[in-house]
Amino acid sequence: MGQKQSSKTNISWLFKMAWRDGRASGKRLLLFMASIVLGIAAVVxxxxxxxxxxxxxALQSKELMGADFIIDSNKPPNERVMGIIDSLGGADAKGVSFPSMAFFSKNGDTKLVDVKGxxxxxxxxxxxxxxxxxAADSYKMNKGALVDATLMLQFNLKEGDSISLGNTTIPIEGALISAPGAGGISASVAPxxxxxxxxxxxxGLIQVGSRIDYDFFFVAEPDQNMEELDKILDPVLDAENADLDTHDSTGRRLGRRYDNFGKFLNLVAFIALxxxxxxxxSSVHIYMKEKLQSVAVLKCLGATRKQSFYIFLIQIAGMGLLGGLVGSLLGFGLQQFFPILIQGFLPFEIDITFSFKPVFLGLLLGVIMSVLFALAPLLSTWYVSPLQVLRVQESNPSSSKKVNGIILLGILSFIFVFAFLLLEKWSYxxxxVLGILVVFGILSGVAILFMRLVKKHFPHSxxxxxxxxxxxxxxxxxQTLVLILAIGTGTFLISTLYFTKNILLAKANLENSAQAPNLIFLDIQSNEKEEVAKNLKKLEMPVINNIPIVTMRVQKIKDREANEIRDDSTSTINEWVLNHEFRVSYRDTLIGSEDSVEGSWPSNSSEEGVIPISLSDNVARDAEVGIGDMLTFNVQGVLINTEVVHIRSVDWGRMQLNFNIIFPSSVLEKAPQFHVITSNAANAKKSAEVQRAMVGKFPTVSIIDLRQVLTVVEGILDKISWVINFMAFFSILTGIIVLIGSVRTSKYQRIKESVLLRTLGAKGKQISKIAFLEYIYLGFIGSFIGVLLSLAGSLLLAIFVFKAPFVPSWEPFLIVVPLITIIxxxxxxxxxxNVLSSPPLEVLRKEVA
Structure with missing residues (x-):
C-alpha cells in the first residue's frame, strides 16, 4: 500500500515539476506547440x-443519379436486354443522350452541347x-428545351428564344441550373x-456512328438488395453490350475519384506537419541546452536520471497534446472553406458536420510526433553530471549513436506507417518516405556544405x-540547417506544382502551326464527307485529316470467346477490353503521337484471310496479347479474324485523334463507318464564322473547337493547382512558425551577442544590418535550393511520368525566390x-522573457 502511495506521489511530483518549469518557460514551449499546429490543422x-x-x-447517391439504378447502352437495347428490363417490371423512365452542335438563331452563335431526351x-x-x-415541369408539355444556365448567360439567351438541334428548332423553356447526372467538368466542354x-x-441526329447513350431509369422495391442485383445482372448485361449502374456503385465510384485527390492533399499536409x-x-535542442544547468541542480538535490528526463518529456508531450487540440479545432474550422475551394468539381453541395475521428487523429499526431522528434535532444538530460553546476561546459553531453539510430528508425517507421494509412499501398x-528523405537529405546536405564552405573560406577582408x-x-x-530545411521544402512543393501545371498545359497546348488541327468535325456520314471537305475549302479552311472510323467489339481473344472469358472468375484479362466498343481507323503510317514498341507497321505478313493489325500498348497489356496472337472482332455482325503484328505506344495527352487499334488500308473501306475531318482556324473569330456556316449546312455534324477545350483544361488545372497551393502554403507558414520559434528560442544567445557587440563599440544600425544580411542569406539559399530541387523533380516527372518536353519557366526564380526571401x-x-532594446543586465541575470 505504501509503495503504491509512493508511486502516485512520485508521478504527481513529476507533473508538478513539469508544470512549474513549463510555466516559467511558457513562451518558448508555446512556440514548440505552434510548430506543429499548422501541420495538424492541415491534416485534420x-x-x-x-x-x-x-x-x-452516401446520403445523396440517389439524388446524384436521380434513380435507384440505371441500365444503359450505347446502342438500342437488343431483345435480351429488353427482356431483362421487362423482368424488372419495365423502366420507370427512359432517356437518350448524345453530343450535338446547337445553333442559336437569335445571335447566330453555335456551341457543342450534350443533348438529353x-x-x-x-x-x-x-x-x-x-x-x-x-420550367422543370412545363418543358415536356410545351415541347421546349431546358438550356444550361451558364450557356444562357454566355450567349445572352432568354426564355422564349430558340435553339436548333439538327433538323429541328425548339423554343427555350428555361435555364437549367442543375440536374441529376449532369454537371461537373464534362459540362464545361459540352453543357x-x-x-x-x-x-x-x-x-435527325441518330445516325450510324453517332455517340448515343440509351438510359433506362428504375425505382427499386423498398427491400431490394442493390449489391445482389448488381452482382447478378451486370455480367449478363456486359455480355450484351449494356451496363447496370446502381446508386451505391455510382456513389462509390464518385467517392474513389475524389479520394485520390484527398490522399494527395493529405500528403501535402503531412509534409507541413x-x-x-x-x-x-531544433527548438527543443536549444531549449534543453539552456536547461542543462537546471537538470544538474535537480540531480544534486537527489533527482534520478529518469525523473529529470520524465519532467521534460511530460512538458513536451503536454505541449504536443495542446498543439494537437488547437490544430484539430483550427482544422475543423478550416474545412468550412473546402467546398468553396473546390466549387465546380462537385456535382452537389456538401453539409459540413463534426467528426470525432479526425480530431482524435490530430491529438494522437500532436503527442506522438512531438515526443518522437524531441526525444533525441531530450536524452541529453540523461547524461548531465551533477558537477555541471560547478563547471562551465562548452560541449554538450550527447547520447550514443546507437540510441540516436533507434530514434531515427522509430521516426521513419512512424512516417512510413502513417503514409501507408493515407495511401493504402505499401509501395506508394x-x-x-524515400522522396521525403531525398529532399530533406539534399536540403540538409546543402545547408551543412554551405556552413563548412563559409567557415573554411571565410572572407576575412x-x-x-x-x-x-x-x-x-x-x-x-x-538555425541555418532547420530554416533552410523548412523554407526549402515549402518552396520545393509550391514550385513543383507550378512546373507540373506548366508541363500539363504545354502537353495540351496547341501548336502555332497551320498543320496542327484545332477544329474537329465529327459524325460525318460517308455520303457527306466530300461535301464537307468542299465547303471547308470554300471557306478557305485547310482539310488536314479525313479520318474514317469503324466501330467494333472484341469477339475472341486467342480462340476464347469474350463471353467465356467474362464468365471465367480466374481470368486476369481486363474487362474493359471485352466490354468496350472500339472506334477503329485504318492507315499504313504512324503519326506524331505514336512510337513503335514491337513489330513493324505496315506489315505484309499474315495468313490468308487473317488481317494484320497494330495495337496500342495499353490494349495489348490489358488483353494479355503480344506479337503473333489472334483476335476476332465483331463489325456490325460480321466477324473479322486478325493477327497482332505491331504494338505501339500512344501519347493520349496530345490533342489529336488517337486510336487503340489500327487496321491496314484496303480492308475496312466497305464497312459501315463515319468520318472525322480536322482543320485549322487562324483565330477565334474565324473559328466562330466557320462553325456557323457549317452547322447551317450540316446540322448533324458536331464540331469541337480545341481552343475552347484548352481553355477548360487550363481552368481545371488552375483550380486544382490553387487548391494544392493552398495546402502547400501550410508548409511555408510552418516554416515561418519554425523561424519565429528558432529566433525566440535562441533569443538569449542573440541578446548576449548584441550586448557584447555594443560593449565593443558596435552601433544599433550595424547590429540590425548583421541580422538583415543573415536572414537574406537564409531566405535566398532556402528558397533558391527549393526551386532548383523542384526544377530537377519536374524534369523527372516530364520524362518518366508525363513523357512530355519540359521547358522550365523563370517565374519561380523571379517571383517565388524573392517573395520567400522577403517573408x-x-x-x-x-x-x-527586442535584441537591440535589451539592457546588458538582462544577460547577466539571464532574465529571458
Whole structure:
C-alpha cells in the first residue's frame, strides 16, 4: 500500500515539476506547440473534409443519379436486354443522350452541347433546378428545351428564344441550373440541354456512328438488395453490350475519384506537419541546452536520471497534446472553406458536420510526433553530471549513436506507417518516405556544405557587418540547417506544382502551326464527307485529316470467346477490353503521337484471310496479347479474324485523334463507318464564322473547337493547382512558425551577442544590418535550393511520368525566390527587434522573457 502511495506521489511530483518549469518557460514551449499546429490543422482539415465528403456521397447517391439504378447502352437495347428490363417490371423512365452542335438563331452563335431526351417522371430523387422554377415541369408539355444556365448567360439567351438541334428548332423553356447526372467538368466542354424524348427523332441526329447513350431509369422495391442485383445482372448485361449502374456503385465510384485527390492533399499536409516537427527538434535542442544547468541542480538535490528526463518529456508531450487540440479545432474550422475551394468539381453541395475521428487523429499526431522528434535532444538530460553546476561546459553531453539510430528508425517507421494509412499501398508509402528523405537529405546536405564552405573560406577582408552576418550562419545555436530545411521544402512543393501545371498545359497546348488541327468535325456520314471537305475549302479552311472510323467489339481473344472469358472468375484479362466498343481507323503510317514498341507497321505478313493489325500498348497489356496472337472482332455482325503484328505506344495527352487499334488500308473501306475531318482556324473569330456556316449546312455534324477545350483544361488545372497551393502554403507558414520559434528560442544567445557587440563599440544600425544580411542569406539559399530541387523533380516527372518536353519557366526564380526571401527577412527582423532594446543586465541575470 505504501509503495503504491509512493508511486502516485512520485508521478504527481513529476507533473508538478513539469508544470512549474513549463510555466516559467511558457513562451518558448508555446512556440514548440505552434510548430506543429499548422501541420495538424492541415491534416485534420483534409481528413475531416474527406469524412464529410464520403458521408454526403452516401446520403445523396440517389439524388446524384436521380434513380435507384440505371441500365444503359450505347446502342438500342437488343431483345435480351429488353427482356431483362421487362423482368424488372419495365423502366420507370427512359432517356437518350448524345453530343450535338446547337445553333442559336437569335445571335447566330453555335456551341457543342450534350443533348438529353427524357421521358417519364425522371428524376425520382432530387429535382431539375430551373429558372423559372415551373420550367422543370412545363418543358415536356410545351415541347421546349431546358438550356444550361451558364450557356444562357454566355450567349445572352432568354426564355422564349430558340435553339436548333439538327433538323429541328425548339423554343427555350428555361435555364437549367442543375440536374441529376449532369454537371461537373464534362459540362464545361459540352453543357447539358434537356428536351422531351419525343423530339429526339425529329432532330435527325441518330445516325450510324453517332455517340448515343440509351438510359433506362428504375425505382427499386423498398427491400431490394442493390449489391445482389448488381452482382447478378451486370455480367449478363456486359455480355450484351449494356451496363447496370446502381446508386451505391455510382456513389462509390464518385467517392474513389475524389479520394485520390484527398490522399494527395493529405500528403501535402503531412509534409507541413513534418516540417513543424523538424522545428520542434531544433527548438527543443536549444531549449534543453539552456536547461542543462537546471537538470544538474535537480540531480544534486537527489533527482534520478529518469525523473529529470520524465519532467521534460511530460512538458513536451503536454505541449504536443495542446498543439494537437488547437490544430484539430483550427482544422475543423478550416474545412468550412473546402467546398468553396473546390466549387465546380462537385456535382452537389456538401453539409459540413463534426467528426470525432479526425480530431482524435490530430491529438494522437500532436503527442506522438512531438515526443518522437524531441526525444533525441531530450536524452541529453540523461547524461548531465551533477558537477555541471560547478563547471562551465562548452560541449554538450550527447547520447550514443546507437540510441540516436533507434530514434531515427522509430521516426521513419512512424512516417512510413502513417503514409501507408493515407495511401493504402505499401509501395506508394515507401516512395513517399524515400522522396521525403531525398529532399530533406539534399536540403540538409546543402545547408551543412554551405556552413563548412563559409567557415573554411571565410572572407576575412570583408567589412565588419558582412563578416559577422556570415559568422552567425555557423555559430553555436545557429538555425541555418532547420530554416533552410523548412523554407526549402515549402518552396520545393509550391514550385513543383507550378512546373507540373506548366508541363500539363504545354502537353495540351496547341501548336502555332497551320498543320496542327484545332477544329474537329465529327459524325460525318460517308455520303457527306466530300461535301464537307468542299465547303471547308470554300471557306478557305485547310482539310488536314479525313479520318474514317469503324466501330467494333472484341469477339475472341486467342480462340476464347469474350463471353467465356467474362464468365471465367480466374481470368486476369481486363474487362474493359471485352466490354468496350472500339472506334477503329485504318492507315499504313504512324503519326506524331505514336512510337513503335514491337513489330513493324505496315506489315505484309499474315495468313490468308487473317488481317494484320497494330495495337496500342495499353490494349495489348490489358488483353494479355503480344506479337503473333489472334483476335476476332465483331463489325456490325460480321466477324473479322486478325493477327497482332505491331504494338505501339500512344501519347493520349496530345490533342489529336488517337486510336487503340489500327487496321491496314484496303480492308475496312466497305464497312459501315463515319468520318472525322480536322482543320485549322487562324483565330477565334474565324473559328466562330466557320462553325456557323457549317452547322447551317450540316446540322448533324458536331464540331469541337480545341481552343475552347484548352481553355477548360487550363481552368481545371488552375483550380486544382490553387487548391494544392493552398495546402502547400501550410508548409511555408510552418516554416515561418519554425523561424519565429528558432529566433525566440535562441533569443538569449542573440541578446548576449548584441550586448557584447555594443560593449565593443558596435552601433544599433550595424547590429540590425548583421541580422538583415543573415536572414537574406537564409531566405535566398532556402528558397533558391527549393526551386532548383523542384526544377530537377519536374524534369523527372516530364520524362518518366508525363513523357512530355519540359521547358522550365523563370517565374519561380523571379517571383517565388524573392517573395520567400522577403517573408523570411521580415519575420526575422520583426522577431529580432527586442535584441537591440535589451539592457546588458538582462544577460547577466539571464532574465529571458
Amino acid at each position: 482539415s483534409v481528413q475531416s473534409f474527406s469524412e464529410n465528403l464520403k458521408a454526403n456521397i 427524357l421521358e417519364g417522371n425522371f428524376p425520382f430523387y432530387g429535382r431539375l433546378e430551373t429558372e423559372p422554377r415551373k 447539358p440541354v434537356i428536351i422531351p424524348y419525343e423530339l429526339v427523332e425529329n432532330t 513534418l516540417l513543424g516537427c523538424v522545428g520542434i527538434a 508509402a515507401f516512395y513517399f 570583408w567589412g565588419f557587418t558582412a563578416r559577422q552576418s556570415l559568422l552567425n550562419l555557423f555559430r553555436p545555436n545557429n 523570411v527577412l521580415t519575420i526575422g527582423l520583426w522577431n529580432n527587434r
